[in-house]
Amino acid sequence: MTYRWIPDQHGAWAMLAVPFLAGTFLSPHPGWGHAALFAAWLLGYAAAFHAQQWLRLHARGLRSARRHGVPAVVCGAAAGAFAVPLAVLHPWLLLAAAAALPFVAVNTRYAWRGRERALANGLAAVVPACGMLLVAARLGGLGPGGAWRAGAACLLYFAGTVPYVKTMIRERGSLPYRRSSVAYHAVALAAATALSCWLTPLFAACLTRAALLPGRGLRPPKVGALELTLSTALLTTLLLTF
Incomplete structure (x- = not known):
């Protein structure tokens, strides 16, 4: 099929x-x-x-x-x-x-x-x-000189989704995974802010969800819907910022 x-x-x-x-x-x-x-x-x-x-x-x-x-x-x-x-x-x-x-x-x-x-x-x-x-x-x-900051922002965001989604599904009971995810998102927030202050709200939201949502029993469809919303926000922010 x-x-x-x-x-x-x-x-x-x-x-x-x-x-x-x-x-x-x-x-x-x-x-x-x-x-x-x-x-x-x-x-x-x-x-x-x-x-x-x-x-x-x-x-x-x-x-x-x-x-x-x-x-x-x-x-x-x-x-x-x-x-x-x-x-x-x-x-x-x-x-x-x-x-x-x-x-x-x-x-x-x-x-x-x-x-x-x-x-x-x-x-x-x-x-x-x-x-x-x-x-x-x-x-x-x-050229790369005009696009590297947007590329770096994408890399910071999507790299963070990997450990975060694990804390929500396959590693939802792992405290080390959760701590590592929060630590990564804190560093990503600082790095994204250095790229552009307009990225700060989005990456602050990512840090907040990494810190607060694991352990709350969200079902995978809701986790996916939130990530889709944040991905759309990332695209919109990149297009308006760079």
């Missing part, structure tokens, strides 16, 4: 979209190239997800691995159909893809070991996703 082709990592979609959209609309010349790159980006993520799930299940001898084979191949081919013409027109995109490969390799290794929920695995996924802000910005004519 179609829905089985769509990766069920719901928290990943904001991380895939927000930095890319910020880079696109902060650049002076957003255009059809961005639409093609966005399609390649999302399809590439879907292909990598299914390939990693196939690897994880196949390594354990499970027949259910087969259901990921066709989506991995089809999504990969579709991503290539969008990406190859762009790479011909903009060869520097190949360097951007090469820079992302080590992080994809880390995610693949964790998938093979069946440890996709590891903290390091989540953090490794954040880096190339936020890096897409710089890629989209350059495609639209904005």
